[in-house]
Amino acid sequence: MNQVPETVTGTLSLMPSTATEVAKFSKLLIEGVKTGEINPLQLVVQLHALTKVYEEVREEIEENVLKEADKFPERVIERYGARVEKCEVGTKYQYATSKDIEWERLDSEFRTIERKRKEREEFLRALKEPMTAVNEETGEVFKIMPPFKTSKAGFKIYLTNSK
Numbered sequence: 001m002n003q004v005p006e007t008v009t010g011t012l013s014l015m016p017s018t019a020t021e022v023a024k025f026s027k028l029l030i031e032g033v034k035t036g037e038i039n040p041l042q043l044v045v046q047l048h049a050l051t052k053v054y055e056e057v058r059e060e061i062e063e064n065v066l067k068e069a070d071k072f073p074e075r076v077i078e079r080y081g082a083r084v085e086k087c088e089v090g091t092k093y094q095y096a097t098s099k100d101i102e103w104e105r106l107d108s109e110f111r112t113i114e115r116k117r118k119e120r121e122e123f124l125r126a127l128k129e130p131m132t133a134v135n136e137e138t139g140e141v142f143k144i145m146p147p148f149k150t151s152k153a154g155f156k157i158y159l160t161n162s163k
Contacts, residue, residue: 018081048157121147 005011016025032038069077069086077084095103127146134141 021081044155045157045159049159052159 016022
């Protein structure tokens with residue numbers, strides 16, 4: 001008899017939590033889609049929803065996780081089929097605060113070149129057919145080709161409040 005858990009803890013206990021369990025569960029889902037037992041659209045929507053759950057929950061409980069991890073003296077905690085490592089993440093440097101004249105000059109040059117490049121890319125995207133141009137510095141005549149465009153079929157998922 002299949003019983004649906006009545007608590008969030010009961011539901012979590014059904015989820016894979018080790019690398020082996022994840023691999024096995026993933027394989028079963030893939031096989032279910034390939035054999036037609038599982039609707040691929042429904043599955044991808046549910047998986048997308050789970051990633052949203054992960055993102056929202058992780059952000060809200062990060063402080064709780066760090067507090068719990070601090071109860072362990074070791075840097076690497078092996079529990080629940082995983083290795084949790086306490087570490088610094090997302091280190092960022094604010095170079096503009098250094099007041100380094102050379103960095104400020106390079107940053108200004110970079111921003112100017114980046115802006116010019118984006119403008120040129122917009123121009124090239126607007127080309128519908130080859131165009132002849134002249135290099136004003138050398139007088140060389142050359143042909144500008146529209147950029148080659150590639151794309152890949154895919155999908156996006158937006159969760160709504162209806163079924």
